[in-house]
Structures are given as structure tokens and as C-alpha cells.
Amino acid sequence: MNKIFFFLSGFKEGMRQFGQTISIIINSGLLLIVYFIGIGFTSIIAKLFHKHFLDTDLSKNEKSYWTDLNLKKKSIKEYYKQF
Amino acid sequence: MYILGISCYYHDSSAALLKDGIIVAAAQEERFTRKKHDTTFPINAIKFCLEHQLITINEIDYIGFYEKPLIKFERVLSQHIEAFPLSIKTFLSSLPSWINEKLRVTREVKKKLKYKKGVLFVEHHLAHAASCFLISPFKKAAILTIDGVGEWTTTTWGIGEGKEIQLNKEIKFPHSLGLLYSAITAYLGFSVNNSEYKVMGLSPYGLMDRTKNIYYEKLKKVIDIKDDGSYRLNMNYFVYYYKDKMPSKKLCQLLDGSIRTKDSEITQRHKDIAAAVQLIYEDVLFKMLNHVYREIKCENIVIAGGCGLNSVANGKILNNTPFKNIWLQPDPSDGGTSIGVASYIYHTILGNERDFVLNNAYLGPSFSTSEIKSFLEKNKIKYSKVKDNKELINITAQLIHKDNVIGWFQGRMEWGPRALGARSILSNACNPKMQEILNLKVKHREKFRPFAPVVCNNDAQKYFKCDKPIPLPTDFMLMVYQIKKRWHKKIPSVTHVDGSGRLQTIRKEQNPLYYELIKKFGKLSGIPILINTSFNIRGEPIVCTPGDAYKCMMGTGIDYLVMDKFLIKREDNPQDMWNSEKYAKD
Numbered sequence: 256m257n258k259i260f261f262f263l264s265g266f267k268e269g270m271r272q273f274g275q276t277i278s279i280i281i282n283s284g285l286l287l288i289v290y291f292i293g294i295g296f297t298s299i300i301a302k303l304f305h306k307h308f309l310d311t312d313l314s315k316n317e318k319s320y321w322t323d324l325n326l327k328k329k330s331i332k333e334y335y336k337q338f
Numbered sequence: 339m340y341i342l343g344i345s346c347y348y349h350d351s352s353a354a355l356l357k358d359g360i361i362v363a364a365a366q367e368e369r370f371t372r373k374k375h376d377t378t379f380p381i382n383a384i385k386f387c388l389e390h391q392l393i394t395i396n397e398i399d400y401i402g403f404y405e406k407p408l409i410k411f412e413r414v415l416s417q418h419i420e421a422f423p424l425s426i427k428t429f430l431s432s433l434p435s436w437i438n439e440k441l442r443v444t445r446e447v448k449k450k451l452k453y454k455k456g457v458l459f460v461e462h463h464l465a466h467a468a469s470c471f472l473i474s475p476f477k478k479a480a481i482l483t484i485d486g487v488g489e490w491t492t493t494t495w496g497i498g499e500g501k502e503i504q505l506n507k508e509i510k511f512p513h514s515l516g517l518l519y520s521a522i523t524a525y526l527g528f529s530v531n532n533s534e535y536k537v538m539g540l541s542p543y544g545l546m547d548r549t550k551n552i553y554y555e556k557l558k559k560v561i562d563i564k565d566d567g568s569y570r571l572n573m574n575y576f577v578y579y580y581k582d583k584m585p586s587k588k589l590c591q592l593l594d595g596s597i598r599t600k601d602s603e604i605t606q607r608h609k610d611i612a613a614a615v616q617l618i619y620e621d622v623l624f625k626m627l628n629h630v631y632r633e634i635k636c637e638n639i640v641i642a643g644g645c646g647l648n649s650v651a652n653g654k655i656l657n658n659t660p661f662k663n664i665w666l667q668p669d670p671s672d673g674g675t676s677i678g679v680a681s682y683i684y685h686t687i688l689g690n691e692r693d694f695v696l697n698n699a700y701l702g703p704s705f706s707t708s709e710i711k712s713f714l715e716k717n718k719i720k721y722s723k724v725k726d727n728k729e730l731i732n733i734t735a736q737l738i739h740k741d742n743v744i745g746w747f748q749g750r751m752e753w754g755p756r757a758l759g760a761r762s763i764l765s766n767a768c769n770p771k772m773q774e775i776l777n778l779k780v781k782h783r784e785k786f787r788p789f790a791p792v793v794c795n796n797d798a799q800k801y802f803k804c805d806k807p808i809p810l811p812t813d814f815m816l817m818v819y820q821i822k823k824r825w826h827k828k829i830p831s832v833t834h835v836d837g838s839g840r841l842q843t844i845r846k847e848q849n850p851l852y853y854e855l856i857k858k859f860g861k862l863s864g865i866p867i868l869i870n871t872s873f874n875i876r877g878e879p880i881v882c883t884p885g886d887a888y889k890c891m892m893g894t895g896i897d898y899l900v901m902d903k904f905l906i907k908r909e910d911n912p913q914d915m916w917n918s919e920k921y922a923k924d
Binding site for chain 2: 301308
């Protein structure tokens with residue numbers, strides 16, 4: 256009885272690990288597609304048009320790097336949004 | 339009305355519960371899961387909050403989350419687009435958690451808590467601002483928030499008045515003072531989002547003279563600082579926006595060597611670099627604060643964000659700026675935003691007046707005398723019980739005076755990263771060998787790191803060059819001050835190499851037992867100052883339960899554990915096989 260239980264629990268664990276491995280492979284494949292098609296394509300187009308998604312420029316001429324935020328209370332509905 | 343604030347999925351998950359505007363319970367998830375800086379959904383912290391008030395999740399009126407996930411996700415995608423194809427590794431490693439958890443906060447809350455209403459999302463730096471202003475003693479104050487990064491923002495300033503907060507200006511990612519400090523932390527071989535305080539502790543060993551420290555000049559090349567304290571980083575020196583490490587090869591070249599490996603020797607160069615980044619941080623901070631004062635024209639300042647834990651800089655603020663009063667809450671870092679978001683919902687969004695000030699940090703779980711007795715009996719632990727608090731204080735003070743190391747476990751656990759007399763290790767600050775003893779027997783931490791002193795607030799001015807009056811954040815161990823020179827040799831174990839001490843002041847009304855213990859020790863030793871260090875070993879969260887405390891004592895060189903009215907002597911009990919040295923991490 257113990258041997259059967261031991262076998263079944265080992266089998267179950269093995270299947271779990273197998274499932275995890277398969278899911279990592281599929282996820283990685285899908286993410287690679289998203290990365291090269293979604294991110295890559297957007298990045299190339301952006302570079303062609305000199306569009307930058309991060310502002311990394313330094314300017315000795317600018318007096319200040321502070322930018323306007325004006326973040327204050329909004330209506331409660333706005334806070335239910337994740338953006 | 340009950341409001342629950344939640345902070346999770348980045349670092350230091352936490353939950354806080356407000357009842358009619360009063361913070362009734364708050365804790366970090368790490369204390370329950372025993373995983374330092376735990377990032378997971380704070381289910382245990384939430385359970386504690388609900389159990390503390392004997393309520394169910396259905397009685398919660400609002401739940402708030404500490405950031406806007408979609409805006410943060412936009413920033414993450416922007417990083418990947420900008421850095422394509424260099425960011426592939428971080429994209430593959432980080433995106434699954436975004437898909438499974440971070441973009442599904444409402445679903446996770448409903449699923450894990452069986453909560454039926456919606457979740458409110460407050461901008462990260464607004465949650466920081468609320469976490470310091472709305473529970474401060476000020477009706478009006480200037481606000482400064484500085485951290486690694488929130489959604490896009492890394493630094494903001496604004497004003498709080500009554501129950502309203504307005505953040506006027508910001509600095510956006512990738513420019514971040516917090517990330518500059520973290521990058522140097524990584525360069526010096528310490529862990530990011532964990533060991534920045536070690537860099538702060540290392541800095542006095544380096545050259546703190548701006549004219550002599552060559553790395554100060556070198557580091558000024560990586561940051562462009564304007565007169566108003568605004569700044570930008572030269573991103574050629576950093577790779578954190580697309581890699582899982584922070585300094586670039588160019589930064590290594592600038593600092594004359596590669597990234598220090600964890601176990602290698604800390605040289606004078608490393609110490610000078612630590613000093614340089616601390617000096618740069620202070621330069622920017624004071625310029626910023628002076629600018630904020632000019633704009634806001636208010637004598638009160640509240641500060642939040644992870645950089646608020648830089649107690650060395652905090653202790654210099656009132657001397658270097660026109661501000662007269664300063665406030666930080668016990669956990670200014672991301673953990674503290676759960677309090678911020680809950681307070682923001684109650685006061686600012688719902689319009690309720692403020693009448694609560696956070697005067698102490700004891701917001702966590704406590705254990706009754708019967709619960710502790712039951713634990714001791716069940717585990718066949720030998721103990722003695724004192725008859726009252728007076729006897730407890732007398733015995734403990736004598737044990738400390740005889741150079742014993744005491745695990746002090748009393749009342750509700752502290753909120754925030756510091757042990758403040760509820761889950762503390764206490765010892766004799768007058769013994770010159772105590773730093774070494776504590777390091778070898780208990781804490782297993784780097785020799786350069788000093789231990790912190792605790793002193794009753796009415797004795798502090800005698801021993802420390804504090805601001806007058808002593809700022810309230812000193813109660814939360816968030817201000818470093820110089821120890822008066824004549825006491826350096828009298829309390830060597832808490833005197834850092836530059837003569838400073840990261841003191842905690844304690845007021846009688848905050849924790850009478852702790853206060854009386856220090857006073858009693860003062861009567862025995864002549865100096866009412868104890869070493870107060872967190873009740874844990876390196877790399878572990880501070881203990882939460884009697885079981886954690888007992889395990890920590892038995893695995894280390896703590897001589898006695900004082901839990902409630904129970905005194906447990908390590909020698910009287912069988913030594914555990916638990917080897918704390920083995921478990922000590924960064």
C-alpha cells in the first residue's frame with residue numbers, strides 16, 4: 256500500500272514539474288514573439304522617427320529639471336481606474 | 339468606517355487598517371512569512387488587521403492600493419521599447435508577474451480576500467505624501483517624496499494643508515536619486531532595496547571632505563544637479579532601465595574597478611565611494627529642500643519615500659535648510675504607503691477631518707500573558723515569572739548591567755523597519771566590547787556597522803547634539819546626531835567612527851516599560867543609554883511571535899529572553915540545532 260502511495264505521490268509531483276516546464280516553454284515562446292514583434296517593431300518605428308520613450312537628455316542650458324505635476328484630489332470614480 | 343490600505347508586488351508588502359481615521363493595525367507581510375522584504379500579496383498582514391479588530395472583510399468599506407498599475411506598466415514597456423533588444427532577459431523574467439498579478443490587482447483582492455467591492459488606486463507618490471502628511475502633527479507642511487521609482491515619478495514636492503495634498507513638481511524615471519544610491523549600493527557589493535543603509539553606515543569610514551574625496555568629483559559626472567535641487571542622471575553610467583543589474587561598465591571605469599563581490603574585502607576605495615554618494619545625496623537633498631522652502635514658504639517639512647530612511651542626511655536637514663520642524667513616519671519606504679493610501683481615502687477623497695497623529699510605532703500583533711505561557715508550557719521551555727513590571731524592570735536592568743544580551747519582546751510589534759523597544763535586542767552601551775560581542779554572538783553582521791543607542795527623550799540633549807526641540811522622527815530612529823565628545827569613550831559601543839549615533843528617543847507615554855527600563859539601567863550604570871538593535875539575525879525579518887523570538891534566542895548568543903513577564907534563560911534550555919550563522923544572509 257505504501258509503495259503504491261509513494262509511486263502515486265511521486266507520479267503526481269513529476270506531472271506537476273512536467274506541466275510547469277511545458278508552461279515555461281510555451282510562455283517563453285509567446286513572450287519572445289510579443290517581444291520581437293510588439294516591442295521590437297514599435298522600437299524600430301520609434302527609432303526611425305527619432306521618438307524616445309525615456310527622456311535621457313541632459314541640458315546644461317536648462318535652469319531646472321522639475322516638470323509640472325499638479326497632482327491633487329480627483330473625483331472618487333477616477334481612483335477606481337488603474338491608470 | 340474601516341479602510342484597508344495595501345502595498346505589494348514590489349518590495350516590503352504591507353497592510354494597514356484605519357478605523358474612523360485612526361490607524362488601528364498595520365504590519366509588513368515579511369514578519370509573518372519570515373521572508374525579508376516579502377513582495378507577495380500581504381494576506382497574513384491583512385488577516386492580522388482584521389483579527390485585531392474582530393471584523394470580517396465584509397465590514398471593510400474601502401480598500402486602497404498604493405499605485406496605479408497600468409501607468410507603471412506603461413513605464414515598464416517604455417523601458418523595453420527604448421532598450422530593445424537589450425532588455426530581452428528582464429522582459430522574459432518580469433512580464434509573467436505583470437500578467438498574472440500586477441495587472442490584476444482588483445481580481446487578486448476579490449479572489450484572495452473574497453471582497454465584493456472595488457479597489458481604489460492612488461498614485462504611488464501621492465500615497466507616499468499622504469503617508470507622511472496626513473498622520474503628521476502639522477496642519478500645513480511642505481512635502482518632499484524621494485524614492486527609487488513609482489509609476490513614472492521618482493521625486494516630487496508639493497504642499498499639504500488640512501486634508502488636502504497637492505504635488506506640484508516631479509522628476510521622472512530614469513532619473514532617480516534613490517536609484518543612484520541603489521546603483522552605488524550594488525557597485526559596492528550589497529543588495530539593492532535592502533542594504534542601502536549599509537552604504538550609509540560605511541560612508542563615515544571614507545573621506546567625507548568634498549575637496550579631498552576624488553570619488554565625489556567623479557560621481558558628480560554622473561548627475562547634473564541644478565541650483566533648485568532638480569537633477570538628471572547621465573544614463574551612460576547605468577543599465578538599470580533594461581538589465582537586472584545597475585551600474586554600467588562605464589561607471590565601473592569611472593570608479594576605478596569592477597563591482598565588488600559580496601565576500602571580498604572592503605577597501606578604502608569602497609569606503610570613499612560610499613562617502614561620495616552620501617555627500618552627493620546630501621547636496622541634492624539640501625538644494626531641493628531649500629528650493630521647496632522658497633516655493634512653499636512653510637516652516638514644516640514632511641518627507642517620505644525610501645530615501646527618507648537616510649537618517650544621516652535627515653539629522654542634518656534642520657541645520658542646512660530654513661525648515662524648523664520635520665516629520666517622517668516610522669516606515670517612510672514603500673511599506674508605509676499602505677497607511678498613506680488608507681489615510682488618503684479617508685481624509686482627502688472622502689473629506690473627513692484629520693484628528694489623528696501617529697505618535698508611536700506599536701501597530702503590530704501582540705500576545706497575551708496566557709498565550710505566551712501556553713507557548714512556553716507546550717514547548718516545555720524552562721522559565722521564571724516575575725510578579726510585576728517593577729520586578730521585571732529591576733531584573734532586566736541588572737542583567738543588562740552585567741553585560742548580558744537580552745531579547746526584549748513586549749507588547750505590540752513595531753511598524754516599520756526599525757526595532758523600537760517591542761522586538762529589540764538590548765545590551766550595555768557602556769561596555770567597549772559589546773559591539774564585538776553582539777556581532778559575533780548574535781547579529782553576524784559586518785564590523786563596520788554601528789549599533790544604535792536608545793535614550794529617554796528628556797536625557798537625549800545631555801548626550802547628543804540634537805536639534806532643539808528634538809524632532810519627533812528621532813522617536814522612530816530616523817535621525818542621526820553627533821554624540822557629545824565627552825561621552826564617546828563612555829558609550830563606545832554606540833559611537834560610530836565619526837562620533838555619530840543613530841539614536842532612538844523614547845517618551846514615557848509611548849512605552850512606559852521600556853522607558854523605565856532605560857531609566858533603571860541609568861541608575862545602575864550612571865548612563866541611561868542602552869544598545870537597541872533589531873531582534874533578528876542578519877538577513878531575517880524582525881521576530882513577530884513568541885516562537886520566532888525563542889528560536890532566535892536559541893540560535894544565537896542572546897543570554898535571556900524577556901517576554902511579557904516571563905524570563906527565559908538560554909542556558910536553562912536545550913540548545914537548538916538551529917545554527918543562526920548558517921542562516922545569516924545579506
